[in-house]
Amino acid sequence: MILTNTNQLDIVKTFECGQCFRWNADKDGQYYGIVGDSPARIHTQGNEIIVESNASKEYWENYFDLQSDYESHSQPFSQFPYLKTCMDYGIGIRILRQNSWEALCSFIISQCNNIKRIKGIIERLCTRYGDEIFFEDKVFYTFPSAWKLAQLNVEDLEFLRAGYRSQYIINAAKAVDSKEIILDELIDAPYERATKELLKINGVGIKVANCTVLFGLHHMEAFPIDVWMKKALNEHFPKDFCSSTLGDYAGLAQQYIFYYTRENGITR
């Protein structure tokens, strides 16, 4: 199916900007991935984005957040020249509506880690504990449920090679499985309360909580600050900068800044 056009969605930027870890391109630029129970193959053809999947068009429109008008939400961004540069560079990035549990788990794994290794750990986790789904001539694995991971102990996760993060994954799985934390409820809860709830998990700090709230719960005002963002903010924004200046889509601005700074380094 034709999902949308390249003005609305740039799949390379969206998949490579660091918000997700389970989309991989082959040498022809075809991206393969799985969202929930639905695998897909996605590519760009001319100015169209083509999705091959058994799931509906609406399913993918929702995943890519295509119903939101990013241009209007980005109005406050232009007041900062550096952000304007980042925005022009990152145009076409969509903030994906990822599964909340998958996002939480993925960003726990991401801490003090590099992307290649993060992807490897997540793939091993899904291959071992997810469900097999066949699509075209390939096998995909769902992201394992919190219930499944809550049954495990750290020894079970040794094969992951995730180091000290394994215990954090299990802590999170138990919190979610026991309904001590109900992620889906936090989608509609205020941003502050959602963050505070996530911080209850041992192994989830402010950075991981903010990433989960933005990428897994779609609270678009969330503004995660990692080492790259810290550099960019120090270098190019006022000392008293507050992300609320950027409006209710500050999280989109964060992603533009993060992507630009990671791709180009800190420029001055």
Next chain:
DNA sequence: CCCCAGGCGGTTG
């Protein structure tokens, strides 16, 4: 070999 990567929690001053 060393350094450190998209942090966190616990301890110390």
Next chain:
DNA sequence: CAACCGCCTGGG
């Protein structure tokens, strides 16, 4: 409060 440190692992 801030600063510091150990933590697992593996990429560069």
